[in-house]
Amino acid sequence: MDALLSTDLLILAAVLLATGVVAGLIAGLLGVGGGIVIVPVLYHLFSLIGVDESVRMHTAVGTSLATILVTGFASARSHYNKGAVDTDLLKSWGPAIAIGVLIGVVVGGNIGSEALIAVFAVIALIVALNMAFRPDGTHISDQLPGSPFKQLIGVFIGGISVLMGIGGGTLSVPILTLFNYPIRKAVATASAIGLIIAVPGFLGYIYYGLGLPGRPDFSLGYVNLIGFALIIPTSGFFAPIGAKIAHAIPPKLLRLSFAFFLFITSLRMIHDLLT
Numbered sequence: 703m704d705a706l707l708s709t710d711l712l713i714l715a716a717v718l719l720a721t722g723v724v725a726g727l728i729a730g731l732l733g734v735g736g737g738i739v740i741v742p743v744l745y746h747l748f749s750l751i752g753v754d755e756s757v758r759m760h761t762a763v764g765t766s767l768a769t770i771l772v773t774g775f776a777s778a779r780s781h782y783n784k785g786a787v788d789t790d791l792l793k794s795w796g797p798a799i800a801i802g803v804l805i806g807v808v809v810g811g812n813i814g815s816e817a818l819i820a821v822f823a824v825i826a827l828i829v830a831l832n833m834a835f836r837p838d839g840t841h842i843s844d845q846l847p848g849s850p851f852k853q854l855i856g857v858f859i860g861g862i863s864v865l866m867g868i869g870g871g872t873l874s875v876p877i878l879t880l881f882n883y884p885i886r887k888a889v890a891t892a893s894a895i896g897l898i899i900a901v902p903g904f905l906g907y908i909y910y911g912l913g914l915p916g917r918p919d920f921s922l923g924y925v926n927l928i929g930f931a932l933i934i935p936t937s938g939f940f941a942p943i944g945a946k947i948a949h950a951i952p953p954k955l956l957r958l959s960f961a962f963f964l965f966i967t968s969l970r971m972i973h974d975l976l977t
Contacts, residue, residue, distance in 0.1 A: 717747065718932035725933065726773055726940030728960065731889075731947055736773045736937055737766040737868035738829075741822060742967045744929055754916025757924070759818045761917055763810065763867030764907030764924030765933075767900050770869045772938040774896035780945035786890030792898075798853040799870070799898050802860025807903060810865050811910030816975060822866045823971035825873075826964045832876050833961035838954070841882040859895070864903040869896025893945070 725736030871892030911924030
């Protein structure tokens with residue numbers, strides 16, 4: 703029995719470490735903070751180990767936001783050193799994104815698990831379809847809209863991202879490119895946006911999860927410390943590598959592969975909701 707338990711723990715550790723590798727590379731390559739990979743993996747792992755359904759998705763989201771503190775910082779620093787981060791956009795958009803995050807934290811802390819899963823599944827499906835079928839260079843305007851529409855977009859990005867446990871790049875990169883914003887600068891700036899989302903986001907999920915029953919062992923609120931500790935070493939190490947690769951390769955094949963992953967993930971979550 704002990705041997706079986708040890709084997710299960712080793713498998714769990716290996717999966718979480720591998721998740722960190724993929725999340726770190728994706729964070730650097732696409733500026734998405736890695737959460738779009740971490741959340742579904744944690745959700746299904748928590749299901750396998752019997753974490754209560756009522757807190758399963760919240761804990762996946764909270765833990766993901768905690769990891770983005772490290773992957774987002776490492777990725778943003780690497781992009782910043784290359785001069786690719788648009789600091790002017792961060793200054794003008796940051797407050798609106800932060801307001802959206804605060805709204806999203808309150809909503810996320812007070813809605814049920816099924817609603818949180820539905821948000822992730824639907825947005826992931828939309829993002830996957832956009833990645834797979836939107837022609838390169840497609841845009842609706844040559845620049846971002848003025849106030850207050852620009853701020854409303856920032857609130858939307860912050861609110862939805864913190865509900866999904868993602869760094870913001872999953873939404874901000876396609877939105878920025880819709881307004882003819884350079885893709886590499888969008889990716890770089892998105893990694894910094896992830897920090898604006900992750901800091902208040904993970905603190906909020908700690909607060910709303912304190913003392914609740916059914917969470918996995920070694921959890922602080924909705925943040926699972928074991929998942930955080932095992933994902934961080936590899937994700938933090940591989941995020942700068944992903945950022946370097948992003949400046950050296952054409953992103954089309956990567957984008958299509960990632961779109962397929964998101965498509966399958968969203969369908970699996972929708973299936974879980976329906977059954």
